[in-house]
Structures are given as C-alpha cells and as structure tokens.
Amino acid sequence: MVTSLLMAFLVGGFICAVAQLVMDLTCLPPAHIMVLTVVAGAVLSGLGFYEPLIKFGGAGATVPLTSFGNALTKGALVEAQRIGFLGAFTGVLKEVSLGISLAIFIAWFTALIFNPKG
Amino acid sequence: MAENKAGKQTLVFKKKIVLMEAASIVGPKEGQGPLAQYFDLILADDLLGEKSWEKAEQRIMIDTIRLALGKANLTEDDIEYFLAGDLLNQIITASFSARELQIPFLGIYGACSTIIEGLALGASLIEAGFADRVLTASSSHNCTAERQYRAPTELGVQLTPTAQCTVTGAGVGILSSQGTGPAITHATIGKVIDMGIKDPSDMGTAMAPAAADTLNQHFQDTNRTPNYYDLILTGDLAQIGSDILRELMRKNGTLLGTNYNDSGIMVFDKKQGVNSGGSGCGCIASITCSYVYKKMLAGELKKVLLVGTGALLSTTTYQQKESIPGIAHAIALEYLG
Numbered sequence: 001m002v003t004s005l006l007m008a009f010l011v012g013g014f015i016c017a018v019a020q021l022v023m024d025l026t027c028l029p030p031a032h033i034m035v036l037t038v039v040a041g042a043v044l045s046g047l048g049f050y051e052p053l054i055k056f057g058g059a060g061a062t063v064p065l066t067s068f069g070n071a072l073t074k075g076a077l078v079e080a081q082r083i084g085f086l087g088a089f090t091g092v093l094k095e096v097s098l099g100i101s102l103a104i105f106i107a108w109f110t111a112l113i114f115n116p117k118g
Numbered sequence: 119m120a121e122n123k124a125g126k127q128t129l130v131f132k133k134k135i136v137l138m139e140a141a142s143i144v145g146p147k148e149g150q151g152p153l154a155q156y157f158d159l160i161l162a163d164d165l166l167g168e169k170s171w172e173k174a175e176q177r178i179m180i181d182t183i184r185l186a187l188g189k190a191n192l193t194e195d196d197i198e199y200f201l202a203g204d205l206l207n208q209i210i211t212a213s214f215s216a217r218e219l220q221i222p223f224l225g226i227y228g229a230c231s232t233i234i235e236g237l238a239l240g241a242s243l244i245e246a247g248f249a250d251r252v253l254t255a256s257s258s259h260n261c262t263a264e265r266q267y268r269a270p271t272e273l274g275v276q277l278t279p280t281a282q283c284t285v286t287g288a289g290v291g292i293l294s295s296q297g298t299g300p301a302i303t304h305a306t307i308g309k310v311i312d313m314g315i316k317d318p319s320d321m322g323t324a325m326a327p328a329a330a331d332t333l334n335q336h337f338q339d340t341n342r343t344p345n346y347y348d349l350i351l352t353g354d355l356a357q358i359g360s361d362i363l364r365e366l367m368r369k370n371g372t373l374l375g376t377n378y379n380d381s382g383i384m385v386f387d388k389k390q391g392v393n394s395g396g397s398g399c400g401c402i403a404s405i406t407c408s409y410v411y412k413k414m415l416a417g418e419l420k421k422v423l424l425v426g427t428g429a430l431l432s433t434t435t436y437q438q439k440e441s442i443p444g445i446a447h448a449i450a451l452e453y454l455g
C-alpha cells in the first residue's frame with residue numbers, strides 16, 4: 001500500500017514536474033502544454049513504454065494528461081489488430097469515449113447553469 | 119515656425135492650463151495597496167452588480183467622471199470636450215461612457231499612456247483657444263484586460279515573474295483655462311519604439327526603451343535635468359521595466375535618483391502577489407488623479423514629470439508573432455502655489 005502510494009507520487013510528480021519545466025523554460029501557453037503532454041503520452045504508448053509505467057506507478061501514470069494520449073494510441077492499436085487498417089481510425093476514440101462524453105456533458109451542463117464573464 | 123514648440127518633440131503651454139480637479143476610483147485589490155488613502159473611492163466589489171466585467175468597467179469610468187464633476191461643482195454641460203481611452207478593443211469603455219455622458223467625444227488610444235496623451239491633447243485644445251474646459255479619462259479592469267490580452271480569468275493560468283497585474287480603476291482629470299491647481303507646462307510626445315521584445319508577459323521590458331527615449335528627449339528639449347523635478351513618475355514599467363529604464367538612462371549619462379518612481383511599483387505591495395507590479399490604463403491614471411494631484415495640492419510636490427508608457431500590441435499581432443511596439447508621452451505638471 002505505502003509502496004504503491006509512493007510510486008504513484010513519484011511517477012505522477014515526475015510527469016507534472018517535466019510539464020512545469022517546459023512551461024517555465026519555453027513560455028508556451030497552457031493550451032500548447034496540454035497538447036504536448038497528450039502527444040507525448042500517445043508516442044510513449046506507441047513505443048510500448050506507457051503500460052510498464054502504469055504497472056509501476058499506478059494512478060501516478062493514469063491520472064496525468066499523458067494517460068489520455070496513451071488511451072488514444074491503445075484504442076487505435078487494438079482496433080487495428082481486430083479489423084485492420086481502418087481500425088486505427090475507428091478505434092482512436094474508443095478507449096477515451098467515457099472521458100470525452102463526460103467532458104462534453106459536464107461542459108454543456110455548466111454552460112446551462114452558469115454565465116461565464118471572464 | 120511653431121511658437122509653442124521646444125526642441126524636437128516638446129509642446130510648451132504658454133497659457134496657464136490647470137488641472138482644476140481630479141478623481142479616481144479603484145478596485146478592492148488596489149484599495150489594499152500602499153496608496154489606499156489617496157483614492158477617492160475603493161470599490162468593495164469589482165463587478166459593481168453589473169452583468170459583465172465590461173459593463174463594470176464602464177460604470178467605474180462614468181462614476182469617476184461624475185465624481186470629478188461633483189467635486190468641481192460642474193455638470194456635464196460645463197465640459198466642452200471629453201477625451202478618453204482604455205485597453206479594450208475599439209476602446210469600448212470610453213465610447214460607451216461617452217454614449218451616456220453626451221459630451222462631445224474624441225476617443226484616444228495609447229495603451230497605458232492614454233491618460234497622459236489625453237492631458238497633453240486636452241491642454242493643446244485649451245492652448246489653441248478651442249476650449250476652456252476639457253475632461254480626460256482613462257480606465258482599465260483586471261478581468262476585462264487579462265482576458266483580452268492573456269487568458270480567460272477563470273482558467274487560472276500561471277503567470278511568469280515578469281508579468282504585470284492589470285489595475286482595476288479609473289482616473290479623471292478636468293483641465294481648465296481658469297482657476298487654480300497644478301498647471302501643465304510642457305508635453306513631450308513620444309515615438310513608437312520597438313526593440314523586438316515578443317513576450318506579452320514582459321511588457322515592462324518592451325516599453326522601457328520608449329520611456330528612455332521620451333525622457334531623454336524631454337530633458338534635451340527643455341534643457342532640464344531629472345533634478346528639476348520633485349517626482350518623475352513612469353507608468354507602468356513595474357519593477358523589471360523601471361530597472362531597465364534606470365540602466366538605459368545611466369548608459370546615456372542621466373542618473374535617475376530617488377525622485378524617480380513607477381506607478382506599477384507604487385500601486386501594489388509586493389506581498390499582494392503581483393509579480394513585477396501593476397499595469398493598465400487605470401494604473402498611472404488613478405495614481406496621477408489621486409496621489410500626485412493631492413500631493414501637489416498639499417504642496418508636498420511642486421514639479422512632477424509624468425511619463426505614460428504604452429505597449430501597443432494587440433492579440434492579433436501577438437498571435438502572428440509580431441514584436442511589441444512601445445510608446446511614452448511625458449507631461450510636466452507644475453504647481454508653484
């Protein structure tokens with residue numbers, strides 16, 4: 001228990017520290033950092049490095065945005081193996097459907113209730 | 119030959135054009151700063167019960183104008199021209215305020231230097247005999263400006279240490295050909311100077327060369343030195359920009375002493391978490407129309423040089439990776455009692 005908490009902290013902390021360093025050293029706006037972390041997760045996943053990272057760090061690897069990139073690649077690879085070339089496209093959003101649908105629903109609901117001013 | 123000109127860029131006002139009244143209203147954060155005692159009104163709520171931040175900023179400008187008119191025992195009909203500007207696209211705060219006030223209006227824009235540009239132009243109208251009373255105003259609101267220039271305020275993005283915090287507030291000055299008060303004696307109109315700074319979170323650095331150029335030109339045109347003034351106030355280069363200005367002036371052989379300060383440094387306390395300091399049209403405007411004006415009336419400051427500095431970028435030019443042009447205008451206010 002304590003070991004997995006520590007590992008999650010170290011792995012998650014490391015990913016966030018890298019993103020923070022990129023932010024501080026490059027002056028890139030937050031939107032670019034978001035895209036970069038997703039792409040980094042997708043690439044690491046494609047190279048086969050992300051699954052071991054999840055086994056090692058647990059939530060430390062699944063909670064940061066890189067995990068979203070991992071899920072994109074994973075979905076594409078699984079579907080490509082199942083139905084062939086087109087699966088690489090139809091599968092991209094399969095794994096992340098929950099996250100995206102929920103985000104759209106929550107955003108819609110928030111817009112319905114609140115009136116953003118800033 | 120222009121009779122009212124000194125040197126290359128300086129207007130000399132021969133008539134006695136006085137800043138007969140000035141007023142300022144600021145937001146709650148500015149009200150917690152070191153200058154709180156000088157502002158006429160500190161808002162408890164920076165939304166003022168309005169539906170949008172833009173409406174709130176217009177309310178601040180209109181309220182400040184009415185406050186200045188009330189203090190001077192004047193009505194809107196007594197003002198011949200209204201010169202104003204702000205940071206928002208198409209200077210909506212100024213023009214929407216003018217819609218309510220019904221005073222003949224000239225919209226002006228010089229980013230944070232707007233109030234100084236307004237005072238210089240207003241004095242010129244009076245000097246030329248076109249008017250006896252001109253009102254000039256400028257404002258900014260943290261939530262409208264930060265959103266337009268940087269990111270949605272609700273996103274809560276991290277700011278860099280060079281970033282400045284937009285002041286919520288407005289300053290209003292009424293210029294008159296009669297009466298008493300500090301007189302505008304000179305105005306030095308600045309050139310647009312761009313040294314290639316591209317980071318919109320570091321506007322102090324982008325504007326410092328323009329401030330140095332205008333200051334040097336002012337001293338050259340008027341044959342004055344920094345020691346002539348009790349206060350030289352730039353606004354708003356904040357901490358980083360004013361350090362660079364001191365360095366630029368030193369390299370040019372002019373030392374800025376303890377009589378130099380910057381409104382972006384003065385408006386907030388470092389403990390308020392504002393990084394490099396304050397910024398925005400409302401910054402030097404509210405300080406000029408409160409601290410400076412009241413200190414002059416009290417006789418604590420007799421000769422003041424106000425240098426408004428503006429970063430003339432837009433979000434479009436920033437997104438197209440253009441660098442940030444800077445401008446600075448100076449006016450000399452003198453009140454010899």
